[in-house]
Amino acid sequence: MAQRTPIYDLMLLLSTAAPEERRAARLNEVESAIASGGGSIERNDDWGTRGLSYQIAHQTDADYHLLQFSGPPSLLESLSHTLRIADDVVRFRIIKVTPGTPPAPSTPPPIVAAVASSGPPPGAAQAAVAVAEPEVLDDTEIVEADVEVVPDEEIEASSSDEQPAADEQPATDEKSSAEDKSSEG
DSSP states (O other), X not given: OOOOOOEEEEXXXXXXXXXXHHHHHHHHHHHHHHHHTTOEEEEEEEEEEEEEEXXXXXXXXXXEEEEEEXXXXXXXXXXHHHHHHOTTEEEEEEEEEOTTOOOOOSSOOOOOSOOGGGOSOHHHHHHHHHHHSOXXXXXXXXXXXXXXXXXXXXXXXXXXXXXXXXXXXXXXXXXXXXXXXXXXX
């Protein structure tokens, strides 16, 4: 019984920062590399520009392509090497299609996930704000708490008694502070 050449799926994500001509040229280079490596392209689907689940190299979207091809295992090494060093390739994945795997969809799958640049979910942002910034209350709001109410006059009087004037503050002596540090250690 003759052994069938395995079929592979190549999921290729090209940078949208690259010009359209450069992306088309990269796709042609991949197709010619498959053909020159002894393989044949069974299917070539352009899924268009889609948002990434998370940022990759400061990019939030990519141009998706699904290529289904057959070829020898040596083709995978050269193709992986070429795609790994290409600047306009955001990500790629080559997967061996096992017998019994359903065929690739005839249309691109629907876009379900939000783009990574849209930020955290609404509940997470509110929780972070609540922890990071204390709530500021208006003068008109009444808050129940166990606090002692002190008139403003007493606060002003006690604050002026506790802090000496600028000219009355003692100067720190570097020598005495150095002695204190040496006695501690």
